[in-house]
Amino acid sequence: MAGVRAAGVFSRFANSKYSLLSGHASRSLSVSSSVAARTHVSYELKDDVAVIRLNDPTSKVNTLSVQMQAELTEVMGEVWSNGAVKSAVFISTKPGCFIAGADINMIQACKSSEEVTSLSREGQKMFEKIEKSPIPIVAAINGSCLGGGLEFAIACQYRVATKSRKTILGTPEVMLGLLPGAGGTQRLPKMVGLPGAFDMMLTGRNIRADKAKKMGLVHQLVDPLGPGLKPAEERTIEYLEEVAVGVAKGIANKKVSLTKEKGFMQKLQDTVMGLGPVRKQIYKTVSDKVQKQTKGLYPAPVKIIESIQAGVEQGGEAGYVAEATNFGKLAMTSESRALIGLYQGQVICKKNHYGTPEKEVKKLAILGAGLMGAGIAQVSVDKGLTTILKDTAVDGISRGEQQVYKGLNDKVKKKALTSFARDTILSNLSAQLDYSSFKSADMVIEAVFEDINIKHKVLKEVEAVIPPHCIFASNTSALPIKDIAAASKRPEKVIGMHYFSPVDKMQLLEIITTDKTSKDTTASAVSVGLKQGKIIIVVGDGPGFYTTRCLAPMLAEAVRVLQEGVGPKRLDALTTSFGFPVGAATLADEVGIDVAAHVAEDLGKAFGSRFGGGNVDVLKTMVEKGFKGRKSGKGCYIYGKGKKDKSVNPDAEEILKKYKLAAHPAISTDSDIQYRLVSRFVNEAVLCLQENILRNPVEGDIGAVFGLGFPPCLGGPFRFVDSFGAERLVGIMKRFEDIYGNQFTPCQLLLDHAKNPSKKFHK
């Protein structure tokens, strides 16, 4: 058997010598004829270098799936047993992806932490073999090299990466509530130093190639090529391979050194890091920081620190054992499940489920150059949409244009964009006061003041100048779209596009369709949103749609809690310790007290006493006094010039005292307050699903987390009900209902789930 394989290798060797000249056609031929059984991994010899190519034909990205691992092991066995091979190169032939990570399904399929631990051990062993390979192995990286892919690459002896924008390295496991479980926690500290390794693994951020080179994560960079005799990307991969093969040969005949001469700073840093107390201090600092940021709600960062520490302090084997054990434990946590659920939901919400629109939107017009309008303009010009930003006043336009410029220029400052690219992008923007050239617009998004009369006025004005195919989208946060569409001559072209502030930071876009909105209009809106880089949920029409409707009862409860004498600071502490990234009082200030008052009143009218709780007059009084939140400098808090200093607004506390309510001691413990806030949110979300405002729980979870900051560790309201238990939640709500009435009455769907524990929103 081995003999046959060896012969095969040699015959291919002979082939490849000639195929160097004739190029691709003969090469692929030689591979396909010799290894018919393997589909993911193939290899050929280029002189004495084994070039191992990865490509998962069943997916857009390469993952370390069972199949991939099996074929890799097989191929490596052949390569190592072939005496003619002096070095090897790993490369992916998939454009834009080296290896995007481990296969999540593989982990999800496991039933126990022991099972996951053994998966991790296997991965560790495989990479250990690569690390101890008798021949040097070069990883040639183009595109995403993440998670398991990065762990694979850092097990190799040398790394060459393209400078392509798509080339990113990182360990995003922490964002899935996991840790790098195939040696990452052990190898990274040695490679990039303790602080660098902590930073990478605890933030999970993506590192671009040039940064990776500086950190010592890759050895050599290759420039991406433009078009030549083949498409740019194809030729770039070939070129990367040529360079990597050259390096591999160089390492094999000792012309390229694997150890880099350490600079003075590096040596100094190593010496300092060699001191036990220094390291101890680092562990402590990092742990404290993690504790402060996660409030103990996320177990993964803690386990990552533990695993790194075990490796550094107790040596390799202990480290690997700790890594594998912790990986197993983490995989079974509800937090990890919630985060993986969010990741998968996000993937779903980044697809257009409504088909390709008949006419692609190329020219977008935005009405109102306020915070929202300009924000929408920024994310649009950024993606090459020709954009008109229209306002009624020169001041408004000037402010709006400046906002777009600043948004882009901040990227220049961070070196994510060149000043030249910024200018080119800005050339897509046309700021104007009139409706000129609206006649060639494909879509108009209005972001004018939230008043139905003004909305009707602009709708009519716009419809007089736009072409028949042009879509009219309203960026309203609460007004029902059908009420806006009532003034339209063509309601099938009217849709809601609810962006979140700040538009360039918030990933969510809530699209609202009425009964009359055509499918093509929806497809267009989704397609524009996707182009703008948004995660999209599509919901039915109604007061407050989905997101605003969930938030309103929670804020109403927050106001009541404030009226009951809980200060804004304590309220914030209670909500953030539950997992909300922003406290309820701060959130109200961010949203704007006036907006909150407006929404509370509108939705209060629409839904009646269920939306009661806090007294709307509290908010109204605050608005009257000019406490509109952050934008006016005063709200629940007073905002100073520096971003950090904020103190409670004593005048607002005065108002709260005026509207003081007596707290019910039976339901006013810290935990009770938290559940009063959260249960109203969750109940309203479930009701939205019950009333078909939401199409499915996935979009409900995504909308709540990405739009409203629902605790990501809980995975969204629906996953929260699943993991917390509907019965338990209903029990708690009943206790509140006894005192406050229908605001806490669980909806029918929630009751159904409580009755039948086998009913789950997520499978």
Added chain:
Amino acid sequence: MASMLLNSLRNCPVCPAWAVQSAARSLSTTVQLQAQVQTKSKKTLARPNVKNIVLVEGVRTPFLLSGTTYSDLMPHDLARAALQGLLHRTAIPKDVVDYIIYGTVIQEVKTSNVAREAALGAGFSDKIPSHTVTMACISSNQAMTSAVGLIAAGQCDAVVAGGVEFMSDVPIRHSRKMRKTMLSLNKAKTLGQRLSLLGSIRLAHLSPELPAVAEFSTSETMGHSADRLAAAFGVSRVEQDEFALRSHSLAKKAQDAGLLQDVISFKVPGRDIVSQDNGIRPSSMEQMAKLKPAFIKPHGTVTAANSSFLTDGASAVLIMSEEKALAMGYKPKAYLRDFVYVSQDPKDQLLLGPTYGTPKVLERAGLTMSDIDVFEFHEAFAGQIMANLKAMDSDWFAQTYMGRKSKVGTPPMDKFNLWGGSLSLGHPFGATGCRLVTTVAHRLQKEGGQYGLVAACAAGGQGHAMVIEAYPK
């Protein structure tokens, strides 16, 4: 007589280059091609009711490595030398010229309209208007075609065009912050204001700003882009070194044979008379192979030896309407015919100007590659030339990026840059264009061909090509 001989040689049906080309082309063009084998597509490019514009004379100073004999001059001194050389060669009266245009890239701030300063200094009448143009490495091409435009439009009859580049001295500026402080200092009224401004100067403000060799739009240096371009087209280091060696060897041969007649002698004040280019250094492949890559390290292929070097030099040509030239008793050297300017992606196709320009200008002129007897392409980098040759030979490239049905084809090497090129003769950015055109005219005369083609790339992702027709003997 000689030309008839050459013509019959070209007509020889078994010429291998033709055989290969026609075989590679589609059937439909083969018929047409065979017709071309016998005669040119067109007897002349003269058109009824279109003024014939001629090149009367072209000269240049010797091109020297920057920092050598010219190092103490100023740019207009070099331009002056070229103009005086032209005056001397043509003996044209100093007030007959209607207009003077010069091309330059890195401008000396004291002589920003270098054309005017040089013209005055060269003794031209002060009644002759002059202006300066800039278009990177095709600046003097732009000067010449602007001249052609003035004559064609009937505005002028005789125009001097030229180019100059002086890399021995370039404007190095204070940093922006320092400049700002210094300008504010001008306006400061009180001692207190002045002192506080002076106090605001930090050490970092003193670091100077060099003129960028990089593309403004992409921040990429040209050598870096050339290396990527070579890699994109799979041009090897050996191919590049071979081409560079060819350029130097041919230049040396031409220099030794006295073919570079456009070079004038120039007495540099305080130094010797310079009468030869000094960058021609035929080396060996082994020597060249030893050099490390200059831009992309460690795996790049563009080195100092296969790139053009920083050069000082100036050129000048006299362009006239045919009538005027004949009336004045001149024997023109060549007709300047169709020309085009092209531009493309400044990042990945920065140096592909010749590929884009060649088919376009041939189409305008109604000629094909096989009609051209003399090719003079600007050699910025050996890798750039080889990449262009490969691009011109690729149907895929022509279809995918140029929106053309098929490739234009590559120039046969036995007609290509036979007297050396920018790699060996040197490349004073602003002056190269005139050298190319003059060389085509001289080669057409010497080799007896009829049509010549000039093509060049330029920073900004631009390019130029021009067809030149020999003046009948």
